[in-house]
Amino acid sequence: MKNNLLHHFAIQDLKTHRNDSKVTLVTLIALSFVIMMITFLTPLLLNSYILNSQAKHGYYDYISYTPYDKDEILKTPITYQNKETMFKDADFEYALVADIGYSYGDDSIHYIEGNKDILSIQLKDGHFPKKENEVAIKESTLKRMGYDIKLDQNIEVAYRYYQPTSDGNDECYNAVGQWKVVGILQESGDTDILLGKQTTPQKYAVYIDTYKQENISVHGDIRLDRVFDLNQDIGSKSQLNFLIVIVEFVLFIVGCIIVSGLTIASFENRKNDYTLLRGIGATKRQVYYIVFIQAMLLALLSIIVASIAYVIVGNIFILIVDTIIPLQFNWNYYLGCIFIIVLMSLISYFMPARGATRRALSGSFESAEFQYFYYRYKKLHQMRPMYLGWRQLVNNKKQMIFKIFFVFIASLMMMSIIGDYIYGIHLTKQRNEYVETSQNATLIYSPIVDNTNIHPDDFKTMSSYAKEVIYTHNFLYSPENGYPHKIYCLDENVKKQFSLPQDQVLKTGEIIVSLGFDRDNNLQTYSLVDGNVFQIAYVLSNYEEKFIIMSKDDFIKYADVKHYQEVYLSFDSIAQKNQAILAFAKANPKMRYNVIDSSLQPQRDYEYQMSKESVFDFPTLRLALIVATSVIYIYQLSFELLKQRETIATYQLLGFRKIEIWKIYMYKSLFIASLGFVFALYYHFADMFIEHGGNGGWHIFMDPIPLMGQVLPTLILIIILISFSLLPIYSILKKDGLENKTIRE
Incomplete structure (x- = not known):
């Protein structure tokens, strides 16, 4: 065939199936506009990062x-x-x-x-x-x-x-x-x-x-x-370019999924046309050429319309939106969008065309389908709607995978939002309970100047509030390789501080080390910089920080045992600790000591974790993903139902009741949603276990009430998706089988 005939057939085919062509064109225009605008608005993501930082620290x-x-x-x-x-x-x-x-x-x-x-x-x-x-x-x-x-x-x-x-x-x-x-x-x-x-x-x-x-x-x-220099911090815009490449790649994948779902369904109406075309001698390559012309024509029209809208809306955004990183048109980004749109159109058209061309000479699919139903009439009525719904999924595996993916994303984002909220409530409760009920608070004072001494008189005012006051001998040792750590002298006070047995003794040349020290070195002996080698006699397994305890005979060679270098105070409550700090500050106008507060760090950890996880921030991106995937899922499944009007008409002519036909497609949607939900459920709780299970936080999400709080709203979302996706079937079932058979979409 000559190219002009192929061109003519390509145009006529689009006109013949004008409804399918219109839906595909409108979808491509919408996707093209969205791709261009999201690429154009991507700098807002970096703006959002900067604004979030400014909201926490200041707008200067x-x-x-x-x-x-x-x-x-x-x-x-x-x-x-x-x-x-x-x-x-x-x-x-x-x-x-x-x-x-x-x-x-x-x-x-x-x-x-x-x-x-x-x-x-x-x-x-x-x-x-x-x-x-x-x-x-x-x-x-x-x-x-x-x-x-x-x-x-x-x-x-x-x-x-x-x-x-x-x-x-x-x-x-x-x-x-x-x-x-x-x-x-x-x-x-x-x-x-x-x-x-x-x-x-x-x-x-x-x-x-x-x-x-x-x-x-x-x-x-x-x-x-x-504080923030646009030219210095963004400069070559490497961060922005990388972000736009990632965004365009994601949009390309999502766009292919959406358009492919439409074209797969629309090519069901073109099988007879390809049968005729192959029957008069057209080769596969010529059929592919027709599809190429159609894809390029639709891509060109969508790019033209979307570009006009893109320029208008983009200029409006530039005029009304004031941003740190300016919004501007970029020719390179625009060319990238055009490449994505053309490639998306070609892939979305060639995938279903390849399958339709391969089976084109096998005869009319419509009549074969009717004969199948006619000769299997009795067995068909014995089949349950659940089985028929499953068979429809098996016969359309690609479409099924796309829809499962959308349900997976929507369900996962829903459970993620609820899970973060539950975790935030837990952290807030834990922090409040720690402050109100903590029965163990300690303060450790050491001189600001290294290797100097403690003055016990400075801490007399704190003694009336403290449960226990322990003075210890120690010095800060700096090894040639590694971080400095403390070396303590073994005496009665050190035994109390580290809960050592009262009969604990060390021979000359023996030391006790903490678990953190032993884990990093994994040695049986330890050498100081002066060349003395000490035998590790015991490991304290309850202490992660690094320190060493040596005998008095060894310690006296390195530090003073006539004066104390650290004081350890323990309290029955945080309130008593706070009163002791007030008394100390009043009695000692000059501050000569560093202090470590055991009750402060856990509270800071709770607040840092809440800030790091952003558990109470509005989940804009995740909500947008839920809305987007839900709309695409409903749109694709509804369009597919409209394309199956003749199949539904066949069911009607064979005597199926409306409720039976409705159940077939309800079960089909339920299978898709169930698979997506199960995958999301597994991924969500596996992620929670990996992130929080190791520190004992697994129960936060798996106790009955939190578990139902995560699962039930997600199930409600899935029910809503199924209900909306089945809306077209109600309008189809209002007509009888003959009417639905004669209607051409």
Whole structure:
């Protein structure tokens, strides 16, 4: 056949099956537009990352890491928006932050002048402090200190602050703040305790928000550093390019799945046409050429229409959306979209055309199907609707795999959202219970300057609150290879601290090591840098941190045994520990010790885990995936039902009742949904077990109530998907078998 005949047949075939052609064209246009727009809007993902960081820490563009006097800052000459002006007269928002100190729980204490919004400091309840004895404080900070979450209560907070000395170093001091809580802060921002007006002079760090990242040139002694530089951080846009490649690849896979589902169903109506075409001498290659012309024509039309819409909508977004990383048209990205659309159209057309061409000379599928039903009439009525639904799936394996994939994604995202929420509730409950019921709190004080001594008189005020006070001899040892660790002297106090037997002894040349130390070295002996070799006599299996215990005769060769180098205090409750810290801060204005708080780290771990997992963040992406996969699933299954109108008519002519026909397709949808749900169920709980099972968190998701909370909403979602996908069958069954046989879609 000549090419002009093939071209003519390709066009006529599209006209003959105009409904199928329209549906495919509209779908391709929609997919093309979506691919172009998602590629165009991909920079918003990086913008979202930046905005999330700003929401937690602040919306400032410039920061001074060195504090300055307030007058020096305000009178500094700068160049901003091509104008020379004073800092105080510039048209930008700024905040001056005075660092007052840090609590013993490492909570930051600030006094702020200027715009607090650019630091993400927001009120949850009450008002901002105005007087010197007023504070606004975060809920998490109040909980760590053992106070109730309420306004107008008086609190005492022990904290550390630094003052410069004459030699240029900073000296650490203790203080106790006695304040009235007038505001509860949101958990955003880097300020945990916000003070009211300060009467004493302060030095301030500078934070500036220029709105559009405009440049600032400083002509004074103040140094400002840019927090985020578009040209420096994005520069070559390698991150953005990589992200767009990933997004386009995912869109290509999803687009092929969607269009293939439509073309597979639409080619059912073209089998007779291919039978005739092959019968008059057309080769497979010529049939493939016809399909190629059709695919290219539809791809070209969809690209033209989608490109027009893309340019219009893209310009609207550029005008109304203000972003850090600008939205802009990119020719390379656009060519990538065109390549994806053309390739998607070709693959989606050639896959069903290949199968239809291979079977084209076997006769009319419609008559063969009718004969099959006619001669198997009696047996057909004996078959249950469930079996007939399963047979339909087996005969359309490719379509089944696509639909199972969509149900899998929707179910997995639903269970993932609910699972994260359950885990967040669990972490919140665990943190609150730890603060309220913990019966074991310890403090370990050691000198700030290494290898110096503890003064027992400094800790007398804490003795009345502590359950046990233990002074130990130790020194910090730095090996040639590896991290420094402590070496203790074996005495009665060390035996108490590490729960060693009272009759425990060490010979000269023997040592006890912790499990963490032994696991890393896996040695029977240990050598110090001076060449002395010690025999490992015992391993403490309950301690992961690295340390060594040696005999007094050995220890005296390396450190002083007349003075103590560390004090260990244990308390019956966190409340007693907090009272002891307050007493210590009042009695010791100068801070000479580092402190390790055993109750602080678990609370920080809970808060870090909640922040890391983002368990209470709105799951925008996962909800979008649920909606997208659900719509595609319903769309594909509904379209397939419409293409099976003649098969349904055959069932009607053979005497099947409406309920029996409905059950066939209901079971078909149920099989698809069940397989997708089972795969999602396995993947979700396997992932939960791998992530949380090792630390004993498996029960969080597998207890009866959480388990039902994850499974039931997912099952409801699946029921909704099945119900909506079966809507076309109701309109088909309103007509009788003869009407459905004569209707051409």
